[in-house]
Amino acid sequence: MISNFVHSAGPWAWWIFGIVLLVAEVALPGNFLIWVGVAGVLTGALSNLFWETSWWGWQVQWLVFAVLSGVCLFIGRNWLKRSGARSEEPTLNDRGASLVGRTTSLADPIVNGRGRVRIGDAFWTVSGPELPAGTKVKIVGSEGSGLKVEAL
Structure with a gap:
């Protein structure tokens, strides 16, 4: 056939x-x-x-x-x-990367390198130096579902 x-x-x-x-x-x-x-x-x-x-x-x-x-x-x-087809929104599907540069306060202290921040209505796990709750931090990176922060 x-x-x-x-x-x-x-x-x-x-x-x-x-x-x-x-x-x-x-x-x-x-x-x-x-x-x-x-x-x-x-x-x-x-x-x-x-x-x-x-x-x-x-x-x-x-x-x-x-x-x-x-x-x-x-x-x-x-x-x-x-x-290299460039996107106008390269972080559109990467929520963590889209938060880099934002400042926020720690919801929970960073102990042993881990803590939490509240952004909008969600809590995010963060890593960084040991800091008390309420400290102003800047998001400097994302790794998986967590964020890297440093104190302001």
């Missing part, structure tokens, strides 16, 4: 497959299907070049598509990492 479809559609089968994957990337964004779609279009271009040769069967085409998919994924992901 696959061999009949690929043989009857020729290189168009790969171009259509690649374009369908590129359109699917628009509907399901994730930076994955775009690279597989590019591999499909490239396989279509190679099919156009080698269609009349005896060795360019559907098995070779799928192998070329698989290899090109891996290469395109590798190159594409590395390119995206280097291009």
Whole structure:
């Protein structure tokens, strides 16, 4: 069935497959299907070049598509990492990091390096030098679900 479809559609089968994957990337964004779609279009271009040769069967085409998919994924992901898509709100999903720089008072004293502050309606675990409750502190960092503080 696959061999009949690929043989009857020729290189168009790969171009259509690649374009369908590129359109699917628009509907399901994730930076994955775009690279597989590019591999499909490239396989279509190679099919156009080698269609009349005896060795360019559907098995070779799928192998070329698989290899090109891996290469395109590798190159594409590395390119995206280097291009560094910057967010306008880099701490949007990191509540602890978004609190860095704020000042507040200790709700509980810092004993053995651990204490608590109240920010809004939530208590946060803090680490820092030993300080009594009520001391004004500045949040200087976040580590996991806790905050690092220093006395003002």
